[in-house]
Amino acid sequence: MSLTVDLRHRFGAFALEVDFEAPEGITALFGRSGSGKTTVVNAVAGLLRPDTGRIAVEGVTVFDSGARVNLAPHRRRFGYVFQDARLFPHLDVAGNLAYGLRFSPRGAAGASLDEVADLLGLETLLGRRPGALSGGEKQRVAIGRALLSRPRMLLMDEPLAALDAARKSEILPYLERLRDRTGLPILYVSHAVAEVARLATTVVVLEGGRVVQAGPAEQVLSDPALVRQIGIREAGAVLPATVTRHHADGLSELAISGGRVFLPQIDLAQGERTRVRILAHDVILSRAAPEGLSALNILPATVIALREGSGPGVMVQMKCGTDRLLARITRRSADALGLAPGVGVHAVIKSVSVARIDVGGG
Amino acid sequence: MSWLGPEEWQAVGLSIKVAFWATLLSLPFGVLCAYALARWTFRGKMVLNGLIHLPLILPPVVTGYLLLMAFGRRGPVGEFLEAQLGLVLAFRWTGAVLAAAVMAFPLMVRAIRLGIEAVDVRLEEAAATLGAPAWAVFLTVTLPLILPGIVAGTALAAAKAMGEFGATITFVSNIPGETRTLPSAIYSFLQVPGGEAPALRLVAVSVAVALLALAASEWLARRAARRITGA
Structure with a gap:
């Protein structure tokens, strides 16, 4: 069909x-x-x-x-x-x-x-x-x-x-x-x-x-080449995920290929498959494993490509498990961190960054 | 209603009969012509439009005379109709129906055409995507939506047919019981001494019928319009 x-x-x-x-x-x-x-x-x-x-x-x-x-x-x-x-x-x-x-x-x-x-x-x-x-x-x-x-x-x-x-x-x-x-x-x-x-x-x-x-x-x-069509504010990655647990403190835990993410409670049962969308401008990158951070979601990733735009920003495409992630950071930060294809990083995402509309069944 | 004499009753009855058949028989053609003018592009569209509207502009006596030339017993169409179908129009009430229909036709077509032009073509597209073939789209979407236009056109045409005088008297004359319609009867009464009283009664009937038709069409059109606004 x-x-x-x-x-x-x-x-x-x-x-x-x-x-x-x-x-x-x-x-x-x-x-x-x-x-x-x-x-x-x-x-x-x-x-x-x-x-x-x-x-x-x-x-x-x-x-x-x-x-x-x-x-x-x-x-x-x-x-x-x-x-x-x-x-x-x-x-x-x-x-x-x-x-x-x-x-x-x-x-x-x-x-x-x-x-x-x-x-x-x-x-x-x-x-x-x-x-x-x-x-x-x-x-x-x-x-x-x-x-x-x-x-x-x-x-x-x-x-x-x-x-x-x-x-x-x-x-x-x-x-x-x-x-x-x-x-x-x-x-x-x-x-x-x-x-x-x-x-x-x-x-x-x-x-x-x-x-x-x-x-x-x-x-x-998640293709950084399409940032222009999608719009820089809307650019982000879409990852398949499975609901693993609903916690008492109002967070839902989901498994993705590269680890686990916590989101504000979603109304799907345990074991149901869904997608999470993580916007590029909500992702912070760190070379070392960050400690003492309020953000709950820290995903290990490997840089695949950097794509420069006309402004001061850089779109970083990463591999996280079998999925792709996008982060939008400044060129200055990218240089300071020495980001290049193959470099390992930690992607940091605040749980509340994922809006409800970005979470859907599937 | 014994206040009308038998002669007067006859005229009123004949007028209603003529108007009824003139309207009924021209309605399908009216819808077809209105649809063609509103939706289709074809060679000779201007000519068709002109022909339909001609009776509105020509002096009615000219229309009547043209009808007599074409549909009279020696006219080309009249001869054919009599030979093939045994249908005689000249100086018969059937001829009065034709004269009334021709004179009322432009009014009918105009009203229906306005209705068709107001229909949202996108609704017809939607019907087609749902599997409706063109004829079904017309019957189930277009027709219900143009109902107010059809009602208005029918009412206008019927009123015009009731009162048609010039073309009728020229084409089919003024024969009591056969072609003496309401306006012809009023005219005849006014030609003889002492005819004012019956003429005045017929005038009253004319006014009453006209008002009634207007009220009925208004009510029907409003009902139909309410139906299609979807409220």
């Missing part, structure tokens, strides 16, 4: 030229606004006809300019969740959900309306009109409607962008459940690093209409 996209399209001065694969799980199409993300998703959905290229899902070619294949949107069976929900105003929530089911192919397996309502917490909303829903509720209904059309894959175009932080954190768990329970591949467009870090299994970074990097989320997000 995967999506293959290879397309070229021009409008005016903007040239889009992308080629990527989206395997199972959530593939994030990440980039700033204007990088061509929405154009790619619209082309995949069939709402925009690219100049040339090929798009295939699960081995079914939905577009191939060479073979003159161009399936109409309703034959492609991509469930599309738009940024603006686009619920039908003349139907209530139940009607909107049923609309998805109505045109789904006969005999296609998938969740029932009740199951979807349960998954997305829509039971109490069924009789309401879209005008009487909050932004977060609308988006949940839109996701449910798309799911009920029994799609081959879900497309989500910045589904959280129009929502405030509280509504976002209300929907994120539903998206995680979707990823973990339905096994439906999802192409997820976003320019928010925190969202991508929390949800994505694969990340495709777009810039100026081109793919600049693609691969597993942990690798791509």
